[in-house]
Amino acid sequence: MTTPKRDTYTPETLLAVAVRVFNERGYDGTSMEYLSRAAGISKSSIYHHVAGKEELLRRAVSRALDGLFGILDEPGATQGRAVAQVEYVTRRTVEVLMDELPYVTLLLRVRGNTKTERWALERRREFDQRVSELLKAAVAEGDLRADVDIRMATRLIFGMVNSLVEWYRPQPGGSPEREQLADTVVQLAFEGMRASR
C-alpha cells in the first residue's frame, strides 16, 4: 500500500516549505499555485491546513516573534543590573536567530503590504523598543556610556545581529561557531574591539 504523499504533510512541515519558498521568492512573489507545486501537494490539501497564504505568513512570523519575545520573560532578562539584562537579551537574540533562522529571516524581510506584515513590523518595533528601554536603564545605572544616542545604538546593534541571516548557515550536527558568534556579538556591542588598557 502506498501512502499518498500529501498525507505525510503536517501543518509544521507545510509551514517549513512555505517559509523556504517565501524566503527564496519573496512573499509577494509566491502564489498558492507555486507553493502547491513546491510542496508537491494540491492546493486543496493546503487549504485543508490553512485558510490561505497570509495565514502561513502569520504562523511563520509568529514563530520568530514568539521566540524573540520569549527571551524578555527569561530570568536573565528580568533580574540583576540592566546592563546584564541587555547583554543577556542580545546574546539570546543571536541564539534565537540561529535556531529559527528561516523564520527570523522571513520576519526581517517583511515589508508591510498586508495586515499581517504590518502587524509583524509593529511587533518588531515593540521588541526593539523593549531593548531600547533596557539600554536606557543601563545608561541611568551608569554602566553604559551616556554619550551614545540610544535609538541609534539599538538600530546598529540589531543591524549587526540581524546581518547574521545573510551569511550564518548552521552546520549539520551542530555548529561550533554558535556560541562563539553569540560571544563575539556581545563583545563587539558592549566591549568593542579595542584592547583594554
Added chain:
Amino acid sequence: MTTPKRDTYTPETLLAVAVRVFNERGYDGTSMEYLSRAAGISKSSIYHHVAGKEELLRRAVSRALDGLFGILDEPGATQGRAVAQVEYVTRRTVEVLMDELPYVTLLLRVRGNTKTERWALERRREFDQRVSELLKAAVAEGDLRADVDIRMATRLIFGMVNSLVEWYRPQPGGSPEREQLADTVVQLAFEGMRASR
C-alpha cells in the same frame, strides 16, 4: 519648440533611474521594457547610452565600489597605527554608504547570477579582506583584542555598517545625523557601549 524628453537624459540620470528601479524590483525582476517605461524614454534611446541592462548594473556597482576602494588610498587609511587606519576606514565606509546610498544598496543586494554580479561579489570580498588585514595588523600592534575571531568581527562590523541601508534616509538640505551616525558606528565597533571605568 519642444525639446523631446529623451534629450534631457544623460548617462548619469539614466543610471540613477535604473538604480532606483533595480532597488525597488530587483535586478532580475527588471526588464529593459520596464526600465524604458520607468525612465519615460524608448528602449532604443536607452541602447543609445548603454549596451544593455548588465552594463547599467556594472556602472552602478562600479560607482559604489570606486567609492569604497577609494577610501583605502586616502592618507587616513595608509598612515599611522593600524587601529587608527581601520577606524578611519570604518568611518569613511559609513560616509560613502550614506553619500552613495542607492548605489551601495544595489551593491549589497547583488546575488551572483550574472558575470557582472559575480565580479561585484568578488570585489566586495576583496574590500572585506583588505579591512580584515588592517584589523589583524591592529591586533598584532596590541591595540585590538586578540581574543576575537577577525573574520567574524569583520563580518559583524560590516553587518552593522551595511544595515544602515535599511533605515538611513538622507534629509533634504543635509542630514544632521550624518556625522553622529559615523561616530556611533565607530564607537560601538571599537569602544563598545560599556562606560569606561
